[in-house]
Amino acid sequence: AQSVTQLDSHVSVSEGTPVLLRCNYSSSYSPSLFWYVQHPNKGLQLLLKYTSAATLVKGINGFEAEFKKSETSFHLTKPSAHMSDAAEYFCVVTSQGSGYALNFGKGTSLLVTP
């Protein structure tokens, strides 16, 4: 079994300040983890992925995430928020033994204020 929990449904930051979006996972197998971003009225776009290589993963648009097995976490960070980062963010887990199943978190809505 596997699941993912996004700890905040809404996060609000000021432009230029750091972003932290939190994700915890559970999996019976070694997981692969993804962060996707969804802008209004658009499909989801891959930000970054962890697939058992380096635990610190860099993605597009300055985002990065760190896989911490001991904490079962995969938090998404960015040093300085930009107005264009305002969107919905989804953490996703999959693993061997789940077949082709991907489990999505319920999403975190990021608001960036001027």
Place this chain on the structure above:
Amino acid sequence: NAGVTQTPKFQVLKTGQSMTLQCAQDMNHEYMSWYRQDPGMGLRLIHYSVGAGITDQGEVPNGYNVSRSTTEDFPLRLLSAAPSQTSVYFCASRGTGGLNSPLHFGNGTRLTVT
């Protein structure tokens, strides 16, 4: 390169009507899937296919049918629409590389059932 194309973008149905949501991809991906997105629920898998002629149920398959006669197309059928099927529907495909390959999403179909 169009990627994943969904039609229509918007649809209003009356209870009991039927319709087909179209999905086509031009990336020669074997894996295709349908998700529905509801507020506060994240994305939930409806049906998926690992290749032409092969389909399987996801987390919420009731009320939906699929078929996969070609690699490119994966239509989703609602045989008798219900208000509970009001949602945004996303089609996604994935290439070779299995679980570690990212999903490519269409821009969604917003369905309202009255």
